[in-house]
Amino acid sequence: xxxxxxxxxxxxxxxxxxxxxxxxxxxxxxxxxxxxxxxxxxxxxxxxxxxxxxxxxxxxxxxxxxxxxxxxxxxxxxxxxxxxxxxxxxxxxxxxxxxxxxxxxxxxxxxxxx
Amino acid sequence: xxxxxxxxxxxxxxxxxxxxxxxxxxxxxxxxxxxxxxxxxxxxxxxxxxxxxxxxxxxxxxxxxxxxxxxxxxxxxxxxxxxxxxxxxxxxxxxxxxxxxxxxxxxxxxxxxxxxxxxxxxxxxxxxxxxxxxxxxxxxxxxxxxxxxxxxxxxxxxxxxxxxxxxxxxxxxxxxxxxxxxxxxxxxxxxxxxxxxxxxxxxxxxxxxxxxxxxxxxxxxxxxxxxxxxxxxxxxxxxxxxxxxxxxxxxxxxxxxxxxxxxxxxxxxxxxxxxxxxxxxxxxxxxxxxxxxxxxxxxxxxxxxxxxxxxxxxxxxxxxxxxxxxxxxxxxxxxxxxxxxxxxxxxxxxxxxxxxxxxxxxxxxxxxxxxxxxxxxxxxxxxxxxxxxxxxxxxxxxxxxxxxxxxxxxxxxxxxxxxxxxxxxxxxxxxxxxxxxxxxxxxxxxxxxxxxxxxxxxxxxxxxxxxxxxxxxxxxxxxxxxx
Numbered sequence: 001x002x003x004x005x006x007x008x009x010x011x012x013x014x015x016x017x018x019x020x021x022x023x024x025x026x027x028x029x030x031x032x033x034x035x036x037x038x039x040x041x042x043x044x045x046x047x048x049x050x051x052x053x054x055x056x057x058x059x060x061x062x063x064x065x066x067x068x069x070x071x072x073x074x075x076x077x078x079x080x081x082x083x084x085x086x087x088x089x090x091x092x093x094x095x096x097x098x099x100x101x102x103x104x105x106x107x108x109x110x111x112x113x114x
Numbered sequence: 115x116x117x118x119x120x121x122x123x124x125x126x127x128x129x130x131x132x133x134x135x136x137x138x139x140x141x142x143x144x145x146x147x148x149x150x151x152x153x154x155x156x157x158x159x160x161x162x163x164x165x166x167x168x169x170x171x172x173x174x175x176x177x178x179x180x181x182x183x184x185x186x187x188x189x190x191x192x193x194x195x196x197x198x199x200x201x202x203x204x205x206x207x208x209x210x211x212x213x214x215x216x217x218x219x220x221x222x223x224x225x226x227x228x229x230x231x232x233x234x235x236x237x238x239x240x241x242x243x244x245x246x247x248x249x250x251x252x253x254x255x256x257x258x259x260x261x262x263x264x265x266x267x268x269x270x271x272x273x274x275x276x277x278x279x280x281x282x283x284x285x286x287x288x289x290x291x292x293x294x295x296x297x298x299x300x301x302x303x304x305x306x307x308x309x310x311x312x313x314x315x316x317x318x319x320x321x322x323x324x325x326x327x328x329x330x331x332x333x334x335x336x337x338x339x340x341x342x343x344x345x346x347x348x349x350x351x352x353x354x355x356x357x358x359x360x361x362x363x364x365x366x367x368x369x370x371x372x373x374x375x376x377x378x379x380x381x382x383x384x385x386x387x388x389x390x391x392x393x394x395x396x397x398x399x400x401x402x403x404x405x406x407x408x409x410x411x412x413x414x415x416x417x418x419x420x421x422x423x424x425x426x427x428x429x430x431x432x433x434x435x436x437x438x439x440x441x442x443x444x445x446x447x448x449x450x451x452x453x454x455x456x457x458x459x460x461x462x463x464x465x466x467x468x469x470x471x472x473x474x475x476x477x478x479x480x481x482x483x484x485x486x487x488x489x490x491x492x493x494x495x496x497x498x499x500x501x502x503x504x505x506x507x508x509x510x511x512x513x514x515x516x517x518x519x520x521x522x523x524x525x526x527x528x529x530x531x532x533x534x535x536x537x538x539x540x541x542x543x544x545x546x547x548x549x550x551x552x553x554x555x556x557x558x559x560x561x562x563x564x565x566x567x568x569x570x571x572x573x574x575x576x577x578x579x580x581x582x583x584x585x586x587x588x589x590x591x592x593x594x595x596x597x
Binding site: 001 | 137141142144146147149150179182183186187189192461463573588
């Protein structure tokens with residue numbers, strides 16, 4: 001670590017684990033596979049992260065900032081990719097009413113038939 | 115919508131001119147540089163989009179460095195996503211925890227009548243006077259206890275057998291026979307057993323000292339300090355003080371017992387609170403290697419009970435001693451102030467506990483008749499009996515104790531930064547004070563928090579200036595002599 005110093009034994013163990021894993025993976029629920037070597041960190045839609053719902057910057061899915069199904073929901077709320085989802089401002093304001101917690105309830109988001 | 119990050123539960127502090135953070139869920143201590151400290155400041159008002167925090171600092175630091183710093187903070191657990199934020203551990207029933215320490219109360223009889231004793235006074239939990247036959251443990255019970263320890267600790271290479279009382283040496287015959295037996299049985303089982311013993315020193319003889327040395331028995335002496343303080347509470351039944359009797363015996367012990375350090379264990383009360391004077395007397399004038407202090411366990415309304423002002427005074431004096439400890443440590447020297455060493459050891463290791471101590475998990479007490487108790491302090495309390503050495507441990511009752519004493523059931527502790535080290539404090543103290551082993555010891559929260567704060571600062575300063583001081587901690591074994 002360059003900016004932090006592991007002082008006690010517990011901190012040193014955490015540092016060893018970090019070195020062993022070689023990458024940030026906590027957000028991705030598992031080590032990113034496939035040759036990703038540079039650290040890659042969620043910085044918000046406008047920067048390097050939230051790369052859409054297909055792949056992460058290493059070409060896999062392990063490093064996505066959120067599950068793909070949730071990313072769809074992300075599109076709806078923030079109009080990140082508005083063409084993919086119903087228009088929630090005027091015609092379908094209740095589209096996600098049954099989806100209280102996206103990670104859990106995303107299946108309740110149904111198709112719409114204009 | 116984007117991922118937001120927030121600060122983990124932490125305590126930030128500075129020592130030796132440097133910034134540190136103690137991360138509460140993991141008990142890790144990390145040093146912060148200016149960049150990481152600034153990043154943490156950026157999250158102090160709650161969850162934030164990390165991009166905004168980085169943007170705000172982009173003039174002071176490079177973006178690459180900020181992203182790297184943020185990554186390090188995230189990986190160490192200093193910042194976290196709201197859904198990954200650590201919570202209080204939930205109680206899980208532990209199946210047959212390996213037993214590592216068994217405390218044998220070889221007698222519940224004592225030749226002193228210390229006025230504050232939790233075993234005899236108004237605070238006692240024990241059943242009314244038992245017959246003479248049940249006041250001394252016999253050899254058969256002690257040997258069966260050894261077998262019980264070896265069997266329940268089968269997975270562990272190293273076990274501890276501790277002798278306690280009453281006054282332990284009133285039953286020296288059984289102590290010595292048991293040590294011999296345990297040694298033989300441990301050899302057969304390919305294990306090591308460490309022995310320790312607590313005594314008031316009144317009955318030490320040349321023969322006993324020879325035995326303790328020859329068998330590497332760790333000894334803790336209960337003593338309150340110089341004559342005027344020792345004789346205030348630690349008296350015979352006729353009121354006569356015990357200092358003059360124990361002094362030559364302790365000196366002989368310290369002179370001859372060279373195989374294990376001998377420690378002193380002091381009970382502090384509202385009237386015996388001169389911590390620094392006691393420490394100096396016991397170490398410099400008598401020659402103890404280690405001195406540990408504990409506030410008396412009693413209900414709130416006794417005259418000797420320590421009240422809030424008393425705890426403040428105790429903290430001030432502990433802080434004085436801790437400064438001396440620090441000065442010595444910076445020179446690479448050791449000072450035998452057990453309270454400090456024990457706490458530094460916990461911080462150094464990064465202990466996070468859901469239980470205040472090992473009672474009912476890795477440690478059990480045995481009464482003279484072979485009844486099993488949560489720990490030596492609960493021995494002979496009918497309400498806290500956990501079976502008998504012959505019929506076995508009552509697992510259901512043990513689970514019930516474990517559940518009741520688990521941190522998850524102490525709501526008052528859940529927002530406290532020392533919860534992973536204190537975990538609500540001594541169960542016996544809670545029983546005496548609140549009538550409930552699962553109650554948090556709220557009467558000394560300020561004192562515990564204050565003391566651990568002093569220790570944390572001391573730890574960081576030593577770690578910054580003389581990190582090699584802690585090398586000895588990596589090998590140090592918990593002595594674990596009960597009080």
